[in-house]
Amino acid sequence: MIDFELTAEEKAKIDEAHEVALKYFRPVSRYYDEHEHEEPQDIIDFMWSNRSKGFVTGLGVVGAMMVEELCWGDAGLYLASPGPGLGGAAVFAAGTQEQWRKFLARFGEGKPKWGAMAMTEPGCGSDTSAIQATATRDGDFWVLNGEKIFVTMGHRALDLSEGIIVVWASIDKSAGRAGMKSFVVEAGTPGMKVEKKEKKLGIKASDTVTVTFDNCRIPFGNILGKAEVKSKTEGFKGAMATFDVTRPMVAAQALGVTRAALDMLRDEIDKQGIKIRYDLPRSKQTALEHDFIEMEANLRAAHLLMIRAMWQLGSGLSNALEASMSKAKAGRAATLITQRAVELMGPLGYSRKYLFEKFMRDAKINDIFEGTGQINTLVVARRVLGFTRDQLK
Amino acid sequence: MLSFSPSEEQQMIVNTVKQFANDVMRKKFRECDEEGQIPAEIINTAWELGLVVSCIPEEYGGAGWEHSALTGTLLAEELAWGDLSMAMHILSPWLGVLPIVEMGTSEQKKKYLPAVCGGKFTAATAALIEPRFDFDHNDLGTIAKKNGGYVLNGEKCFVPLAQDAAFTLVYAGEGNASQCFIVDKGAKGLKIGEREKNMGIKALATYELSLKDCKVPAEHKLGGEKGCDFKRLTNLSRVALAALAVGVARGSFEFSRDYARERYAFGEPIGSRQAIAFMLADMAIEIDAARLLNWEAAWLLDKKAEATRECCLAKAYADNMVMLCTDYGVQVMGGHGYVRDNPVELWFRNGRGFVAFTGMAIV
Numbered sequence: 001m002i003d004f005e006l007t008a009e010e011k012a013k014i015d016e017a018h019e020v021a022l023k024y025f026r027p028v029s030r031y032y033d034e035h036e037h038e039e040p041q042d043i044i045d046f047m048w049s050n051r052s053k054g055f056v057t058g059l060g061v062v063g064a065m066m067v068e069e070l071c072w073g074d075a076g077l078y079l080a081s082p083g084p085g086l087g088g089a090a091v092f093a094a095g096t097q098e099q100w101r102k103f104l105a106r107f108g109e110g111k112p113k114w115g116a117m118a119m120t121e122p123g124c125g126s127d128t129s130a131i132q133a134t135a136t137r138d139g140d141f142w143v144l145n146g147e148k149i150f151v152t153m154g155h156r157a158l159d160l161s162e163g164i165i166v167v168w169a170s171i172d173k174s175a176g177r178a179g180m181k182s183f184v185v186e187a188g189t190p191g192m193k194v195e196k197k198e199k200k201l202g203i204k205a206s207d208t209v210t211v212t213f214d215n216c217r218i219p220f221g222n223i224l225g226k227a228e229v230k231s232k233t234e235g236f237k238g239a240m241a242t243f244d245v246t247r248p249m250v251a252a253q254a255l256g257v258t259r260a261a262l263d264m265l266r267d268e269i270d271k272q273g274i275k276i277r278y279d280l281p282r283s284k285q286t287a288l289e290h291d292f293i294e295m296e297a298n299l300r301a302a303h304l305l306m307i308r309a310m311w312q313l314g315s316g317l318s319n320a321l322e323a324s325m326s327k328a329k330a331g332r333a334a335t336l337i338t339q340r341a342v343e344l345m346g347p348l349g350y351s352r353k354y355l356f357e358k359f360m361r362d363a364k365i366n367d368i369f370e371g372t373g374q375i376n377t378l379v380v381a382r383r384v385l386g387f388t389r390d391q392l393k
Numbered sequence: 394m395l396s397f398s399p400s401e402e403q404q405m406i407v408n409t410v411k412q413f414a415n416d417v418m419r420k421k422f423r424e425c426d427e428e429g430q431i432p433a434e435i436i437n438t439a440w441e442l443g444l445v446v447s448c449i450p451e452e453y454g455g456a457g458w459e460h461s462a463l464t465g466t467l468l469a470e471e472l473a474w475g476d477l478s479m480a481m482h483i484l485s486p487w488l489g490v491l492p493i494v495e496m497g498t499s500e501q502k503k504k505y506l507p508a509v510c511g512g513k514f515t516a517a518t519a520a521l522i523e524p525r526f527d528f529d530h531n532d533l534g535t536i537a538k539k540n541g542g543y544v545l546n547g548e549k550c551f552v553p554l555a556q557d558a559a560f561t562l563v564y565a566g567e568g569n570a571s572q573c574f575i576v577d578k579g580a581k582g583l584k585i586g587e588r589e590k591n592m593g594i595k596a597l598a599t600y601e602l603s604l605k606d607c608k609v610p611a612e613h614k615l616g617g618e619k620g621c622d623f624k625r626l627t628n629l630s631r632v633a634l635a636a637l638a639v640g641v642a643r644g645s646f647e648f649s650r651d652y653a654r655e656r657y658a659f660g661e662p663i664g665s666r667q668a669i670a671f672m673l674a675d676m677a678i679e680i681d682a683a684r685l686l687n688w689e690a691a692w693l694l695d696k697k698a699e700a701t702r703e704c705c706l707a708k709a710y711a712d713n714m715v716m717l718c719t720d721y722g723v724q725v726m727g728g729h730g731y732v733r734d735n736p737v738e739l740w741f742r743n744g745r746g747f748v749a750f751t752g753m754a755i756v
C-alpha cells in the first residue's frame with residue numbers, strides 16, 4: 001500500500017533532530033563558517049553525549065531524515081559531529097561481525113571519536129580504478145604506501161581522537177579493479193600522517209585533509225572482505241554496497257541545506273507581504289512565484305527519491321539504481337535551488353549578513369563528493385541502458 | 394507506515410491496464426492519430442475492463458469501490474503509456490461522473506450515475522477551459538446568473554466528446570466562485586461547435602462549445618444550493634493530468650532508450666556516448682521524480698486533506714518533465730525521431746499539451 005505517513009515515533013525522532021539543528025547548530029552556523037578550522041567544541045560535546053539518540057548513526061528513512069534536519073541547521077557542523085562517518089559505513093557494509101566489534105564499538109564509548117574514508121588521491125577521484133596506493137602482504141601484516149587527499153574528518157579521526165580510517169589500496173596492480181581492497185587503519189598507527197588541511201568554499205566546520213602512508217603496517221585482519229584477487233568486480237563490491245547507503249545519505253545532506261535556503265526565502269518574501277499563490281494559471285504568476293514553485297517542486301521530488309532509495313534498502317530491495325538517481329537529482333536540485341535563492345534575494349542574498357550565500361556554498365559539495373553529478377548520472381545511464389562500464393564509458 | 398509499493402489490488406489493475414495498453418492501444422495508436430478517430434471496439438474493450446464504473450456506488454449500477462485518486466493515477470499512467478488520445482477518451486466519462494460521485498446531491502446521483510453504468514461506453518464530459526491565452530479557472534469568463542434556475546453564458550473549448558456526451562458538466566463563475574452545472578444533451582442554448590484541430594491528441598474528438606442564455610434548473614448545480622468543492626475538483630484533475638504526463642514521458646523514454654542500444658554511429662551504439670546516455674538517465678530520473686511527487690499529492694487527496702499546494706507542485710513538475718522527456722525522445726533518435734514512421738514525434742506533440750489541458754481529465 002503506497003503510504004507517505006511516518007509513524008508518530010519516527011516523526012518524534014525527526015523533530016528532535018530539527019530541534020538540535022535549530023537550537024544548537026543554527027546559532028553558531030555563521031561563526032564556524034567565518035572561523036575555519038576552529039573546533040566547535042560545544043557542538044562536539046553535545047553531539048557525543050547525545051549519541052545514543054542516533055542523530056548521526058541512524059539508518060534507513062528516519063536516519064536519513066534526521067541527517068536532513070541536522071543539515072538544515074548546518075551541513076558543516078553535521079559532518080563535524082563525532083561518529084563512525086563514512087569509514088564506519090564501509091566497515092558496516094563490508095566487514096565481518098568481529099570487525100564490527102573491533103572497529104565500531106569505540107563509537108559507543110569513551111571520548112568523542114570520528115571515522116573517515118580515503119579513496120581519492122592526487123591523481124584520481126572519479127576514476128577509482130586508477131588508485132596508486134598499495135598494500136603489500138608481509139606475513140601477518142599489510143604494509144600500506146600512498147597518498148590520500150580530501151579525506152573528510154581525517155584530522156579529527158586520526159589526530160584528535162582514537163578513530164579509524166578506511167583506506168582503499170591495491171594488492172595487485174596488474175589485476176586492475178579486482179586488486180582493489182579496503183583496509184581499516186586505527187588512529188596512531190606508525191607510518192600514517194595527516195598533512196595538509198584544505199581551505200574550502202563551504203562546509204568549513206568539517207575538516208578535509210591529506211593523509212600519507214609510508215610503510216604503514218597494519219594487522220592482516222584489518223582488510224575488509226577477502227584478501228584473494230578473484231573476479232573482476234569483487235574488490236569493488238564493498239565500495240558499491242557502501243554507496244547504496246551513502247549516496248542517499250549525501251542526498252539527504254544536500255536536501256537539508258537546500259530546504260534551509262527555501263524556508264528562509266519563503267520567510268523573507270513573507271515579511272514583504274508576498275504570498276506564493278499556487279492555484280494560478282501560468283499567465284498570471286509572477287516570475288518570483290514561477291521560480292519558487294519550480295524550486296519547491298524540485299526539492300520535494302528530490303526528497304521523495306531519497307526516501308524511496310532508503311525505504312528500498314530497509315525493505316531488503318536492491319537500490320543501486322535508485323540510490324544514484326537520488327544522489328544525482330539531489331545534487332542538481334541543491335545547486336539549482338540554493339543558487340536561485342541567492343539570485344532572488346538580490347543584495348541580501350549575496351551579503352554575508354544572511355545565510356543564503358552560505359547555503360549556496362555549502363550545498364555545492366553535494367554535487368561533487370560521493371560520486372559527482374556526472375558519475376551518478378553515468379551509473380543511472382548504464383543501468384537503464386543495460387550497458388557495462390566498457391560499453392558506456 | 395511509509396511504503397512505495399502499490400497494494401495487491403492496485404497492482405492487479407495496473408497489470409490489466411498495462412496489458413491492454415500494450416496489446417490493444419499500442420497496435421493502433423499511430424493509425425488513430427493519422428485518421429483522427431479511435432475504433433469503437435477499442436473503446437468498448439476498454440469499457441469492459443470496468444475502470445470507469447469501478448468507483449460508482451453499487452446502488453447506481455457501479456462496482457462500488459471506494460474512489461481513490463491514487464489508484465486513478467496508477468491506471469491513468471498505464472493508459473497514457475498506451476496512447477494519450479485513447480486514454481483521455483476512455484477516461485472522459487469520469488469528467489462527468491466523478492464530481493457527481495464525490496459531491497453530487499442524491500437526486501443528481503440517481504439521475505446521472507446509472508446513465509454511464511450500462512454495458513457499453515457512454516460518453517459524459519466536462520467543459521472548463523475557455524479559448525483565451527490568459528484563461529483562469531478561478532476567474533471564468535463563462536457566467537452563471539441565478540434566475541429561478543441558472544442562465545449560463547460563455548465560450549468553452551477543449552471539451553472531449555462533447556458531441557456524444559449524455560451530459561456535460563459546465564463550469565461557470567457565480568459571484569466570485571467557480572461552480573459546476575450539469576447540462577443535458579441537447580439543452581437549449583447549448584451549441585456544440587466544429588471539432589477542433591490541435592497539434593496533438595488528434596485521435597481525441599474535442600469541441601468548442603458555446604452557451605447562449607442556456608437555462609438549467611436550480612437542482613442541476615453540482616452539490617445543490619451550497620455548490621461544489623471546486624478546489625478539490627481542480628486538484629483531482631491536476632493529479633490525473635500529471636499521471637497521464639508520466640505515462641507519455643515513459644513511453645518516449647523506453648522507446649528512445651531501446652533505440653539508443655541498437656542504433657550505431659561511429660562504430661558503436663549511440664547510447665555508448667554520454668551525450669545520449671545522459672539524456673536517457675535524466676529522463677529516467679525525472680519520470681520517477683514526477684511520479685513520486687504526484688503519488689504523494691494523490692495520497693493526500695485520498696485522505697481528504699487540503700492539498701492544493703502539493704497538487705500544483707506535482708502538476709507544474711510533470712508539465713516540465715513531460716516536455717523535457719518527449720523532446721529528448723526526439724533528440725535521441727535524430728531525423729528518425731522527426732518522421733511519422735516513429736512514435737516519438739507524436740509523444741512530443743502530445744507532451745506539449747499538458748500545460749493547456751486544464752480540467753481535461755480527472756481521477
Ligand SMILES: Cc1cc2nc3c(=O)[nH]c(=O)nc-3n(C[C@H](O)[C@H](O)[C@H](O)COP(=O)(O)OP(=O)(O)OC[C@H]3O[C@@H](n4cnc5c(N)ncnc54)[C@H](O)[C@@H]3O)c2cc1C
Binds near residue numbers: 086118149152378
Ligand atoms: C570537501 C570534500 C570532501 C571530500 N571527502 C572525501 C572523503 O571523505 N573521502 C574520499 O575518498 N574522497 C573525498 N572527496 C573527494 C571527492 O569524492 C572527489 O573530489 C570526487 O569524487 C571527484 O573527483 P575529482 O575531484 O578527482 O574530480 P575528477 O574525477 O577529476 O573529475 C573532474 C570532472 O570530470 C567529471 N568526470 C570525471 N570522470 C567522468 C566520466 N567518466 N564521465 C563524465 N564526467 C566525468 C567529473 O564529474 C568532474 O566534473 C572529498 C572532496 C571534497 C571537495
